[in-house]
Amino acid sequence: MTFNLKTTLAALAAGTMLAGPALADGHAKLSGELRIMSDMSNPAPRAAMEGLAAEFGAMHPDLNIELEIVDREAWKTQIRNALTANAPDVINWYAANRMGPYVSAGLFEDISDMYEDGSLPGLDAVKGAMTLDGKQWGVPYTYYQWGIYYREDMFKDLGLVEPVTFDDELANCQKIVDSGKKCYAIGTKFLWTAGGWFDYMNMRTNGFDFHMELARGEVAWTDDRVKETFANWRKIIDMGGYIDDHQSYSWQEALKFMTDGDAASYLIGNFAVPHLREAGLDDTQIDFYQFPTIADVPQGEDAPTDTFHIPANASNKDNARAFLQFVTSADVQTKLNGGDALGQLPVNAASSVDADEFLEQGFEMLSNNAKGGVAQFFDRDFPAEMASMGMEGLQEFMVFPDNLDDILVRLEEARGRIYK
């Protein structure tokens, strides 16, 4: 009871002190409470998040910040409880369709006004990923590119160069296979890595817009264009491009094939780089290239975005808004995404990218060479049930490509039920 009274008082105090757009200043002293629940539980992100909270606390000495970090995997199901019972003021989640269930249940706070009144400068480029039903529901804090990470030294030994077109890619792969190695490491035990391959195959074969139509359920899975995507994909499977038994490995376990030199490359997100470096590869041995082009369509890229939101049931929303503003400000973004913190890309256009071979290439690619559009990822763009059935089908296709027709019929059946 006393606790409730205290929080209400604190909320009142905060409310009177910082009504609405006065926040734009960002340096007005806050007081009261701010409860943050974060899913940044891996060591480096955890330190970054703790640093972020400490810095915000130092700016507002009267503000009592309570930071709780929960396991990243567990958070994916815990968020439901957190949003309904005794909701914190700020939480982590993911952009795009992943917000859907909470937006439609009215559990996320609409913060469109912050985008409109100019309190979030520099976020125009990423606004789209935060928009559902024409409103914005949170702010991004980091994102990262996907692409092909490869063993530069192995490419050199075989006299290969970074491919630009899919034909180059296949020619390269043939040479790698002939040398007794595999072209691609991949671990599909937890399915989603196969989603990355499908995203790229489909975006390159049919274009970004088609891919999004498929994600929104507007195109049939049995459509000939989808089949063409799989036909292209099958070329790599049939030539033995992937490591054997990938269905038994997690993506981390499959990294070993690349670090041991049994596989030359890996289509994965930038989060794999620290692991490759830890395994003893230096930057002369690994490099990055954009997924090659297949058809003549503008390139779409996967760049999953992680986000902060304010639960609709939060009690200190003004403090929370100030925190979102702080997190997305240019300087904080530069620092938060630096190589010694998250090691990813900043979301603010005015931030600078850390001097890192991969971050620079990724930033360049996403800024200048993703004309088609930026997708979130298979399991974030497709509705949850479609994504889980889809990824299962993709894994089956990668192991038994002959089952394709059956898989597509099954997915089409699911599409008819899921999108209403």
Place this chain on the structure above:
Amino acid sequence: MTSLATDTNTPHQKGWYRRNEIKLTPWLFLLPGILFFSVYVIVPIFQSFWISFHEWDGLGEKVFVGFDNYERLASDRKFEVSFWNNLKWLFMYLLAIPAGLFIALLLNQKVWGIRLYKSMFFFPFVLSQVVVGLVFSWFYLPREGLLNAVLVMVGMEPVNVLGHPDTATYGIIAAGLWPQTAYCMILYLTGLNAVDPEQVEAARLDGAKGLKMLWYVILPQLRPATFIAFVVTIIGALRSFDLISVMTNGGPFGSTRVLSFFMFEESLSEFGFRMGYGAAIAVVLFMLMLCFIGYFLWSMYQEEKGAH
């Protein structure tokens, strides 16, 4: 003074509770148990039935859909696969009973250090299922696993047990049999302690030996142990979840799902929260279990009756 007053009063007019004490007391003792059992078991069962007639994401409004979820189950291939896998589990898991009996017979002798052997055989049952699952999944690993190292050594092709939809379920069941056999062994070892030596002696005088002795003299006396082993094995098979979750996570492409895992995936996993559909699966699983549990209760009742 007061004590005197009560003393004189009580023999004449007993309170209502005093009069019914003998009848009421057992219920009073049972009350906490009944209360918690109904709140945490009985009521949720009926809630599950109720939810299974709805479409519900756990957050928004429940939409009544009648038997839609059950109709969808009937044509859902995932359900079919899970159901057959459950049956595989049920039958294959029963192998733990003869295996446990065999080991118990082997270990039921007075040799120096037999206690050590017994405890070593019992050891897998002490391990958590998660550990068993991890150990076996390493054992099965396609390149580095011990199983394939042995296969390659004797000149056979390596196999990816957990990576192939035809073998994955059997691979997990084999892992489950390891601790379950130990459990059955312990049940039989205690059962063998209670075997009447005089009957064995008498049978021996009549010339019974080996298998005949086992079948006609030992096994009938082990009936209670067999019954319990049967019950725990069936229930264990229907509850199989942790091994699947640890070893294959339902994969490859859903071929190792069982009903309990399917239910979890549909209602509580990362891409789940289809509560109505999950509840419908739970109801089917409940009915399946009810058949077995009903049978066990019935046969226990028969036995009780026979004993009187």
